[in-house]
Structures are given as structure tokens and as C-alpha cells.
Amino acid sequence: xxxxxxxxxxxxxxxxxxxxxxxxxxxxxxxxxxxxxxxxxxxxxxxxxxxxxxxxxxxxxxxxxxxxxxxxxxxxxxxxxxxxxxxxxxxxxxxxxxxxxxxxxxxxxxxxxxxxxxxxxxxxxxxxxxxxxxxxxxxxxxxxxxxxxxxxxxxxxxxxxxxxxxxxxxxxxxxxxxxxxxxxxxxxxxxxxxxxxxxxxxxxxxxxxxxxxxxxxxxxxxxxxxxxxxxxxxxxxxxxxxxxxx
Numbered sequence: 493x494x495x496x497x498x499x500x501x502x503x504x505x506x507x508x509x510x511x512x513x514x515x516x517x518x519x520x521x522x523x524x525x526x527x528x529x530x531x532x533x534x535x536x537x538x539x540x541x542x543x544x545x546x547x548x549x550x551x552x553x554x555x556x557x558x559x560x561x562x563x564x565x566x567x568x569x570x571x572x573x574x575x576x577x578x579x580x581x582x583x584x585x586x587x588x589x590x591x592x593x594x595x596x597x598x599x600x601x602x603x604x605x606x607x608x609x610x611x612x613x614x615x616x617x618x619x620x621x622x623x624x625x626x627x628x629x630x631x632x633x634x635x636x637x638x639x640x641x642x643x644x645x646x647x648x649x650x651x652x653x654x655x656x657x658x659x660x661x662x663x664x665x666x667x668x669x670x671x672x673x674x675x676x677x678x679x680x681x682x683x684x685x686x687x688x689x690x691x692x693x694x695x696x697x698x699x700x701x702x703x704x705x706x707x708x709x710x711x712x713x714x715x716x717x718x719x720x721x722x723x724x725x726x727x728x729x730x731x732x733x734x735x736x737x738x
Contacts, residue, residue, distance in 0.1 A: 616641060618648040624660025624689065635661045636686035640725050643709045644689060647723075651705035656692040658720050659683060682713075688724035703735075 520541070619641065621633035648655045662670075662683040671678040682688035693699050699721060703714055706723050713730070715722035717738040726732075 616645050618645055618655065619657070623657045624686070626661050626663045626666045628663055628666045632661055632663065637725070640687045640689075640711075643711050643725070644723070647702075647705040647709035647711060650708050651701050653698060653701055655702070658690040658692050660689050661686045682724035682726045685727070687726065688722065690720040690722050692719065693721050694719055 621636060622631060624633035624636045624641075626632045644655070660683070662681070664684060667681060667684060668678045691702060693702055699716065702721050703716075706712075706714060706721075711723045711725060712733040713724050713726055714735045715738060716735065722738075
């Protein structure tokens with residue numbers, strides 16, 4: 493009888509050889525349970541048992557129709573797939589980060605363009621809206637009251653010296669943070685509605701010039717600190733034509 497020459501013959505040989513080894517293992521185990529091994533041959537027997545035990549997994553795989561080479565190939569394929577999945581996840585995270593950055597940059601450019609349009613319409617000579625932005629939100633200076641900015645621009649013209657803005661519009665979060673740092677409870681402020689500004693000032697001469705210019709520009713609510721001058725046009729109901737100190 494002629495044996496098949498294709499892969500079937502190889503599988504038959506694997507199966508027959510594995511089956512033979514399996515029966516051999518069973519026979520050895522039966523022998524070990526029935527007879528005592530001489531001490532002189534114990535080392536040899538232990539070595540043989542170790543060799544057989546090492547190959548038992550392959551024997552069982554062959555008997556059950558599983559090729560050990562196929563198992564190794566499957567494990568390698570799974571490992572490669574896991575690596576590809578990790579790479580895809582990393583790529584996804586990177587693309588999401590790039591998309592968020594593009595969105596943020598686009599929003600910033602749109603806000604900047606809007607701010608530039610507002611400045612041109614208001615014809616501000618000495619200020620940009622970004623000078624009045626709350627530190628926690630870029631370009632939030634667009635929330636400043638236009639009437640207040642026009643008066644402040646006029647005051648700068650009258651003063652003839654630079655006005656460095658320490659604080660303009662504030663978000664509620666930034667406003668709360670300022671008062672928390674001072675250890676005080678937040679108060680209602682014209683900064684929150686874009687109708688106030690703090691101008692940096694540390695010397696008496698500049699302080700006199702700035703306050704005089706603010707009053708001439710019809711800004712009559714003024715607070716004086718050792719490092720800045722606060723000015724605002726508060727809502728109705730608050731005292732006008734007042735000057736206070738911090």
C-alpha cells in the first residue's frame with residue numbers, strides 16, 4: 493500500500509509517533525508503580541522521565557489534532573495584533589490631541605479677528621482688547637464694555653503717559669481666586685461685567701496724573717492702592733464720584 497505523499501502522510505506520522513510515546517509514558521508510569529527502581533539506575537530513569545515530561549505537551553497536542561507549530565504561529569499572530577492595536581490606540585490619541593490643538597488655534601484666531609474688528613470700530617488709540625483679558629481665558633477682553641474702554645482711551649490721551657493694565661475683565665473663577673489669595677470673600681465687582689480696570693502705578697507723580705486724567709474723562713469711581721489705581725463705571729445704584737483707598 494502506497495503512503496500518501498502530501499501533508500496528510502506527515503500528519504499520520506505525527507499522530508502515530510505521538511500515540512506511541514503516549515503509550516510508552518503510560519507503560520513507564522505503570523512500571524514505576526509496580527516495581528522499585530534500583531538506586532544505581534535512579535539517575536538515568538529520572539533523566540528519561542524529565543525528557544518525556546518535557547515533550548508530553550507536544551504529544552497531547554498532536555494526538556488531539558493540534559500542531560505545536562500552529563499554536564506558536566497563532567501566539568505570534570496574536571502578539572503582533574496586540575502590538576498593532578497598541579499602535580492604533582497611540583495614533584488615535586495623537587490625532588485627537590492634534591485635532592484639539594487645531595480647534596483651539598482656530599478659535600483663538602477667530603476671537604483675535606473679532607477683537608481686531610471691535611478695536612477698529614471703536615477706534616481705540618492706545619489699547620488692545622487682549623490687554624484686558626482674564627488670565628484664564630485668552631482673548632476674553634472682547635467682554636469689556638465699549639463705553640468704558642472709550643473713556644479709558646480718552647483718559648490715556650489726556651494723561652500723556654502709558655497705562656499698564658493689571659486687570660480688566662475677570663471670569664468669576666479668576667475673581668474668586670484673587671479674593672481667596674487675599675483671604676477674603678469675593679465681592680460683586682465691575683470687573684465681572686467688563687466695566688473696570690486696574691492700572692499699574694507705584695509713584696505719587698504718576699498717580700496724580702492718572703487720577704486727574706480719569707476724572708477729566710468722566711470716570712469718577714476710583715480706588716487707590718500702593719501698586720495700582722482701580723477705576724470703573726459701576727452699574728446704577730452704586731455711589732458715583734467717589735475715591736477710596738485699599
